[in-house]
Amino acid sequence: KLKKTIVVSNCDILVDIDYYDLYEFHKKNNYDLIIVSAFKTVGVPYGNIELDKNGNFIKMNEKPVQNFLINTGFYIFDNHILGEIPKNTFLNFDKLVHKLNRKKFKIGTYPIDEKLWKDIGQSPEYDKRK
Numbered sequence: 001k002l003k004k005t006i007v008v009s010n011c012d013i014l015v016d017i018d019y020y021d022l023y024e025f026h027k028k029n030n031y032d033l034i035i036v037s038a039f040k041t042v043g044v045p046y047g048n049i050e051l052d053k054n055g056n057f058i059k060m061n062e063k064p065v066q067n068f069l070i071n072t073g074f075y076i077f078d079n080h081i082l083g084e085i086p087k088n089t090f091l092n093f094d095k096l097v098h099k100l101n102r103k104k105f106k107i108g109t110y111p112i113d114e115k116l117w118k119d120i121g122q123s124p125e126y127d128k129r130k
Contacts, residue, residue: 003079008093010073012121015112022110026076031108033081033100036074038117041067069109072117081105 005023009015015036026034043065050058075093084099085091101107 006077006079006081008075008077010121012119013073014118014120015072015074016116017110017112022076025110026108029108030106031077032105033075033077033097034108034110035097036072036076036117037069037109037111038072038114039067039111040070040114041065069111072112073119074117076110 005026007019017036022034022036043063045063048061048064050061052058071094073093081096081100084103084105085096097107
């Protein structure tokens with residue numbers, strides 16, 4: 001019977017943010033749930049070839065780079081969200097988010113720079129933690 005705003009974090013991430021600022025952003029914008037997100041740039045070290053539906057060459061993009069807004073695994077939500085989680089049932093957080101979205105709950109994002117987030121569940125990232 002939690003009566004306050006709840007913060008949930010995956011156990012294998014580090015997020016270096018001002019939690020009070022996140023809380024104030026959550027309250028000011030009247031969100032039911034906020035997903036802390038990070039801007040992530042991903043580059044492919046090879047040329048990317050595009051084909052048409054018949055397999056004919058269209059063009060080649062040399063070493064393309066894409067930008068994504070990714071889920072960091074850090075959330076803040078109001079306690080009434082707990083009523084949407086079935087008792088004694090395993091539920092991945094992404095499934096909860098999809099459920100809340102279908103039910104028109106107000107979901108927001110709190111974007112941060114990718115340097116403020118680390119997924120230390122991945123061995124190379126864990127080694128960079130220093």
